[in-house]
Amino acid sequence: MITVRGLKKKISKDFHLEIGELHIRQGLCVISGASGSGKSTFLELVASASDPDEGELLWNGIPYKQHLGVLRSQIGYVPSEVIAYEEMTTEQLLRYMAGLKGNLSTQSIESVLTLFRLVDIRRRRMNSLSVGIQRRIILAQAFLGAPSIMVMDEPLKHVDPFEAERLRTLFALYARRNTMIIADDDPNAWITNQHLTMESGKLYDNTTY
Numbered sequence: 001m002i003t004v005r006g007l008k009k010k011i012s013k014d015f016h017l018e019i020g021e022l023h024i025r026q027g028l029c030v031i032s033g034a035s036g037s038g039k040s041t042f043l044e045l046v047a048s049a050s051d052p053d054e055g056e057l058l059w060n061g062i063p064y065k066q067h068l069g070v071l072r073s074q075i076g077y078v079p080s081e082v083i084a085y086e087e088m089t090t091e092q093l094l095r096y097m098a099g100l101k102g103n104l105s106t107q108s109i110e111s112v113l114t115l116f117r118l119v120d121i122r123r124r125r126m127n128s129l130s131v132g133i134q135r136r137i138i139l140a141q142a143f144l145g146a147p148s149i150m151v152m153d154e155p156l157k158h159v160d161p162f163e164a165e166r167l168r169t170l171f172a173l174y175a176r177r178n179t180m181i182i183a184d185d186d187p188n189a190w191i192t193n194q195h196l197t198m199e200s201g202k203l204y205d206n207t208t209y
């Protein structure tokens, strides 16, 4: 379980994130909200890609700061924009990310190549692939090593509808055993355990338990 406690993050003079106490449980949690409401800012904090100005995040009761190294090996992160890594092939990018995550096995690379239907394009450079396929590669790197916490910012943006449907099912299965947090404008497209709404930097839990 992820606990958010008194989190504050100032982004500009016009915008800051401010979240009191909130718990995100195992399962699939969707965050929706208007453009600019702060979803990406919050997901960056949950993924430990940025630090709060005040407050803290805890994973199973332990503050992020106390076990950041171990924690990061347990976080998969899909940012909102595709990071191009233009010159790398699919396989090179996955090997690079597997290295960053602590030299994960070849088997773990092979399994995400299969899971995200990337086997046939493993030797293609990122800059020769469509935005939709690039997105699938970015999704694949997040699943390397099967992390317990999956943080995904509009994961199915640019992905074709057929593939998106397949991936929704895959994510739902994955979320049965893990904590998956997804920012998406359409919460109804997902079978959620928890639904949060972001409004002007504040996060509300709309789940009916």
Ligand SMILES: Nc1ncnc2c1ncn2[C@@H]1O[C@H](COP(=O)(O)OP(=O)(O)OP(=O)(O)O)[C@@H](O)[C@H]1O
Residues within 6 Å of the ligand: 011, 012, 015, 033, 034, 035, 036, 037, 038, 039, 040, 041, 042, 080, 198
């Ligand atoms: N690097 C930045 N510099 C200045 N302002 C920023 C920066 N990044 C985000 N913002 C501002 O912070 C606020 C929150 O942005 P954020 O991207 O977190 O919202 P969002 O809900 O994810 O929006 P979207 O759905 O459009 O991605 C917005 O007002 C945005 O303009």
